[in-house]
Amino acid sequence: MTFRAEVRSFVAGHAPAWRPGARGPADEREAAAWREWTAALFARGYVGADWPVDHGGTPGHQPERDAVVAQELAAAQAPRPGGAGIVAAGALLEFGTEAQCRRYLPAIRSGADLWCVLFSEPEAGSDLAALRTSAVPDGAGYRVTGHKVWTTNGQWADRGLLLARTGSGRHDGLSAFVVDLRAPGVRAVALRTVTGEPDFAEVHLDGAPAEPLGGVGRGWAVATAVLVRERALFAAAPVLRVLWERLRARVGDDPGTHGELGRLRAEVVALGALEEEPTADPAAVKLRAGELRVRLAACALDLAGPAGLDDEELVVGYLDSHAYTLGGGTSEILRTVIARRGLGLPG
């Protein structure tokens, strides 16, 4: 059996089944299954294989296998292992101390700790550096106070990777922290998305204890690395291929739809080709994938006509697709990044 076939069969047999389009568990039982799923993926070396061997990485790790796993998880729309655990682990390995890696990585591998990313605030969305959550020294550590929002799985996470202000400098006044979300001074309230699912949360911090990660004043570097890693971690095209195949199966052989179906397929195939190029700009892939997802979902609803208006998969898919042009950098921010950094146009 090829590695891809092995991963596909494992994912099909073990991935927790969430409601259509859900990004998080609905209850404690689903959360427990999510932890087990995370532990199983790490145990088989499907994720975390790229970590140092001392921390559980796979000796002789083959990077091309990471891409296969990312594609298969995406195609199956399987839950992300450990929430933001893999992203947090990347930050710990790149910026953390050896002691921090020893403290946090084992619990990510075992599924004991689910993580979330605490970056956005009500007044700091696309303009992340405008954030106001403050961190002040408190003997051995820091205390953080502020209000974070749009935190995916904030209500389920055990730990958070936090960006907070330690000084007045726009970028060098920012620092990264690890926050224990079960500690006093932390209150997470679920927020419902447009689909009605409680998929994200707002997190209120009131003097909660926090541990610096990567040195005071280096928060912007940590945040940038996290966002880049997040875009690289999850393949975009495989799920679009699955969505297109489902759309075709639904429509059946109606010649009146061929033009639209064919155009969408061409775009999905071209995006897949772009994503597989080693030199592809992740911002370009993310921009194109987000917009294509919105169009695919809208097309599915349009072609179903009045009969589709109470079809849960179509309705949830349509509404939820709009997350992909917002989360992880809005399309507008990505266009500006591509124009300035990629094309060298004046800022």
Added chain:
Amino acid sequence: MTAVADAARDWLTAGADWTPEWVEAAGMAELLTGGGTYGDLLAVARVAGEVASPIPAAGVALAAAMARSAGLAVEGLVVPAFPEPGDGWPVATRDGSGVRLTGSVAAVHGARWARHLVVPARCGDDEVVAVVEREQVAVTARAVLDLTREFDRVDLDTTTARVAVVSVDRAVEAHFALYAADAVGAAGAVFRSALAHVTTRTQFGKPLGAFQAVQHRCADLSVALAAADAAVRAAGAALDSGDRNACATAVSAAAAYSAEVCAEVAASALHLHGATGFTWDHDAHRHLRRVKTDAILGGTARWHHERLATLP
């Protein structure tokens, strides 16, 4: 880019006053039979588009390889004369001792300069490759949209064709992909020119490229172009794999996507040059004409969309 592309760029750039003999001397006919891949073939087509070359370089390589695989000898400049999808294929009929070849091909790049034409045809239930001498067929020059290449209509009614039964699937797919690759090269060239223009042209006291409306349009165009380029490379890889379904999907996706996206890139690039871009003396329209011609030949986007909707 590849060594093949770099070599092709040097050679094609030097070939403004080309002759059939010059193409022959360069060994373009041996590209595919001499160890080159379909990826290399598309790289040559892409560069031809980029430098707006008048030479049917990749076509020569494809036609020569088809004749070789069919065991039919050719000499001098040899170009592919492929019908557009939707047009009927030429028909070969065994006629006593010889073969009669009839039909027509709407647009053949460089037919007027060729010694031989390579034509896919139907012969009863068989697909065949036919080779005819250009002097035995009617070649009519067409004044097409594109000013950088010469296209002719070819009408066939001859008993002098030589034919061999051999599958032409892959060559037909490759021929579609040549136009996609050419479009990517040509659209990329005019887009880079537009980028240079918006970086230097100042209005309202700052470069055009500092305005968000211009930046976002450029970002969209560059992403679309990168995806079209990747799709063409993936089509090359699929052609090299020889897998029939993979070829059909990858080629039609590259052809449909390039047709729409590259035409939009070239049109927007002309627009971004401002009124200067609308003048005869500026090269923008030459690129736009070439790209739009590429978009229509080798199957329109509409034809490839229809095919993609039903391919497995």
